[in-house]
Amino acid sequence: MGALYLVFQPKAPRYSVDRLSVSQFQVDPTLTASARFDVTVTAANPNGRIGIFYERGSSLSVWYHTHRLAQGALPAFYQGRRNTTVLGVVMAGQAQLGSAVVAALRDEQQTGAVPLVFRADVPVRVELGSLKLWTVTSRVRCDLVVDSLLNASSQIKIKASNCKFSLKL
Numbered sequence: 464m465g466a467l468y469l470v471f472q473p474k475a476p477r478y479s480v481d482r483l484s485v486s487q488f489q490v491d492p493t494l495t496a497s498a499r500f501d502v503t504v505t506a507a508n509p510n511g512r513i514g515i516f517y518e519r520g521s522s523l524s525v526w527y528h529t530h531r532l533a534q535g536a537l538p539a540f541y542q543g544r545r546n547t548t549v550l551g552v553v554m555a556g557q558a559q560l561g562s563a564v565v566a567a568l569r570d571e572q573q574t575g576a577v578p579l580v581f582r583a584d585v586p587v588r589v590e591l592g593s594l595k596l597w598t599v600t601s602r603v604r605c606d607l608v609v610d611s612l613l614n615a616s617s618q619i620k621i622k623a624s625n626c627k628f629s630l631k632l
Contacts (some may be wrong), residue, residue, distance in 0.1 A: 477507040478603045483619045498532040499555040507547045514590035515542045521585040530558040581605040600631040
């Protein structure tokens with residue numbers, strides 16, 4: 464195993480959420496939020512000898528505290544060696560919010576600092592040379608702070624972003 468490590472010198476892929484826009488966000492009188500986001504995700508594979516197959520069955524979601532606002536999926540694709548791939552993903556959903564949550568969201572909107580969490584669970588297969596390994600789930604969590612959420616059809620400014628990557632074996 465140590466010899467494989469020395470030969471391939473694996474490095475973890477890097478992920479970021481580069482753009483987030485709201486094409487729909489409204490809270491109806493029953494406090495049900497309907498959301499639709501257009502998200503640009505960048506996946507960077509820094510490895511010179513390792514390719515990554517992103518397989519079907521991924522799960523992407525945007526959360527406001529404990530409420531999942533929207534969900535979506537990545538397409539299946541192959542990411543070659545030393546490659547950066549930029550993907551546009553549409554995410555949509557509904558969440559039942561309480562009155563305290565809506566009030567907190569409005570307060571954070573006024574201060575220009577709305578916390579969101581972007582999560583991704585993506586089944587991947589690693590390619591070492593011509594050898595394809597078994598499927599594992601890559602997990603990405605990006606803690607975001609955005610300036611706005613309630614202004615539909617607007618570009619959201621991402622004020623802070625911190626993404627972490629892990630594998631679920």
